[in-house]
Amino acid sequence: MSIEQRLQELGITLPPVAVPAAAYVPFVRTGNLVFLSGHIAKRHGQVWTGQLGRDMDTAQGKDAARAVAIDLLGTLAAAAGGLDKVVRIVKVMSLVNSTPDYTEHHLVTNGCSELLGQVFGDVGVHARSAFGVAQLPLGSCVEIELIAEVQA
Numbered sequence: 001m002s003i004e005q006r007l008q009e010l011g012i013t014l015p016p017v018a019v020p021a022a023a024y025v026p027f028v029r030t031g032n033l034v035f036l037s038g039h040i041a042k043r044h045g046q047v048w049t050g051q052l053g054r055d056m057d058t059a060q061g062k063d064a065a066r067a068v069a070i071d072l073l074g075t076l077a078a079a080a081g082g083l084d085k086v087v088r089i090v091k092v093m094s095l096v097n098s099t100p101d102y103t104e105h106h107l108v109t110n111g112c113s114e115l116l117g118q119v120f121g122d123v124g125v126h127a128r129s130a131f132g133v134a135q136l137p138l139g140s141c142v143e144i145e146l147i148a149e150v151q152a
Helices: 003-009 058-080 105-124
Strands: 027-030 033-040 086-097 127-133 142-150
Touching (some): 003 105, 033 058, 058 105, 058 142, 086 105, 105 127
Antiparallel strands (some): 027 033, 033 142, 086 142
């Protein structure tokens, strides 16, 4: 099954590359590696705000991380010239806006990791870090960046 067919089965339409909100670019390609800048969670086209452990639970955070993954896929498609050119998802780093006593950052981040696995299969299995932070840009609940290997 092609990547496009998997996306259709999952009901996913890739968004266009978002315009950066500060002094950076959405991605940098060097050799066969693509580094995607952090993407913040959005819902209905707006920043998905909230703090895990205060006004959001783990299930909501996981949904937000999945939404970030969809945005990352849109940027990755543009950077690679199509998702079919992705050789491997190498690394995901997730930042979760959370209270000091919240400890389920890894479960929130699964929302992104599981979607990458559904879309890419074994190619989507990646190394990962998940951190809790006191705040994220614009009050976003989750921010995720990604590194991928792509065809030359």
